[in-house]
Amino acid sequence: MSHADTVLAVNNDLPIRTDKPVHSGKVRSVYWLTEEDSRRLIQEKGYPVAPDAPLAVMVISDRISAFDCIWHGEGGLRGVPGKGAALNAIANHWFKRFKEQGLADSHILDIPHPAVWIVQKARPVMIEAIARQYITGSMWRAYSKGEREFCGIELPDGLSKDQKLPELLITPSTKGILKGVPGVPEADDVNITRQNIEDNFAAFNFRSAEDIGRYEQLLKEGFDVISAELARLDQVFVDTKFEFGYVTDAQGKQKLIYMDEVGTPDSSRIWDGERYRNGEIVENSKEGFRQALLHHFPDPDILLNKDRMGEREALARDNALPEAMLMQVSATYVGIAEKIIGEKLNLPDNPKAEIVQVLRDDYGLID
Template sequence: MMKSLTTTDFNFPNQTEVYKGKVRDVYFIGEEYIVMIASDRISAFDHILPAGIPFKGQVLNQVATYFLKATEDILPNWLIDVPDPNVAVGHKCEPIRIEMVIRGYLTGHAWREYKAGKRTLCGVEMPEGMNENDPFPEPIITPSTKAVEGHDEDISKVEILNQGIVSKEVYEQLEKYTHQLYQRGVEMAKERGLILVDTKYEFGMKDGQVMLMDEIHTPDSSRYFYLDGYQERQDNKQPQRQLSKEFVRQWLIEHDFQGLEGQEMPVIPEDFIALVTQRYIELYEKITGQSFKRADTTNIETRIESNTRKSLQGKTLV
């Protein structure tokens, strides 16, 4: 069985605090820097599955790095170094507590709201007469709150400004960057025979400047359709072929788990774990057009600690 990274417990030089999310563990180094470690944990229905997925963290970290480097001409981002397949080192920013969700197509949460009869989402009008997975006339931005605990919630531009989460000037910058980043992602996806359906971006402030944070255009933060056959499937009202972790959710549903009260997480068999690993590797290769090189996971924690310490010392970050 391939080894996976499900927990981390490092103590780097000048480490001040640690934040552990569903997938990523963030180590704060002094006042200026962070070390973000992409684990092999996988979540669905707001629950972390009990088994790790080997190489999933490497896939997410390297896809995010690929797109951060491909968009740094649009705005600065937090990334400084990638010293290890699972690790990114970057600038510490003051997070802006909203997620900028952008949707090019009527699917997922937007479709569920539309099907329920709503024609406004986060203060944005949605046209009449649309079908599931149809493109919007223009991509729409539907922000959500960035909850410290619990679920994120939809919020409108008016509510963001009324609550003083950010100034009008900063919010309009976020809108501009969101459209530009999404357009770049759409163009890059099309080159790979894909449609970037929807995605989300997180931003922060550093030295009075808006900076792109976290991951972008990964299968955990974005939805992709296959371009080939898209229109035919729409014309025939057939489901679209997706490139995402949706198949994991479907497996859980088939095993009577949707994160509801009283439901018990099923045991994940090793053959399914191996399948999920393979699917994530396929995602990486399809999205980036690059061959995936499996890192040595024999002593994954030692490898990560050694590579990260070298980066922090070599760049005099500490």
């Protein structure tokens, strides 16, 4: 069996019963269940949500995106073997830890298969909640050019690349394009300050100004739980992105929860602790793939310059990457997942057939 056979690249064509279009993101596809199926499952499975809560099936893929493009490899490799299972296993592990520590809930209600979540509909807060413990990446690039203010936070002089910051910094950016918010450019993924959020909390989908402090608290608590456990594995939790949203609980109350995934190599930078102490950066996250891409192409500016998006999309479409490059990403993701969960990762041979079977036999969602 070739590596290409085990990859779940297309995940928006499963025969799951739905009366809405399938939403396909960079990595996950979302199938909104019919009202009837949602009600039935809430009752049958005893999910702790309002009886009429809309549910969805979220299927993760093995696609790999970087620099806002989807990449593929030689030999028909349309993704990275084991990547989806690794991401879900890691996120599931942290959400379980959050629950044990009494942190907020997530939108995940059930995990029928390593590549599948059943989630409740959440109203997303329109913020990419980013926390940084070390100065690296885009922040270092800007700092090295003399910038000292990030998202309204003043940084001291004299910091060096990849060093630990004096404190955990929250440097939010926009999720999606927000229109008509004073002081906030109408573009996806632009840095914002806490003041921007306070002045326009409703535009960011917050219910109240108090909830800004609540999201920051949840971000810090979540970061600390993950950081402490990774430190025990001698891994450095460098920075991460969380997403938050509101759901209605079984009592009809609105609550702020964690959404999407947390603490994964897609949404975080993770460094090997021993190598870091020896002055070397070894990435146990997608950052390693980003760096490999920058070295692979003769003109890395195409990948870094947002004004060259057309060229960048052509680069991703027209270039099959060496198989070894994607297998290196596979080894990184599976390796860090097995470290975190403390056991071998269960990698399906034929993920699609398994998903169809479990959703048909145990959930009645496939005719």
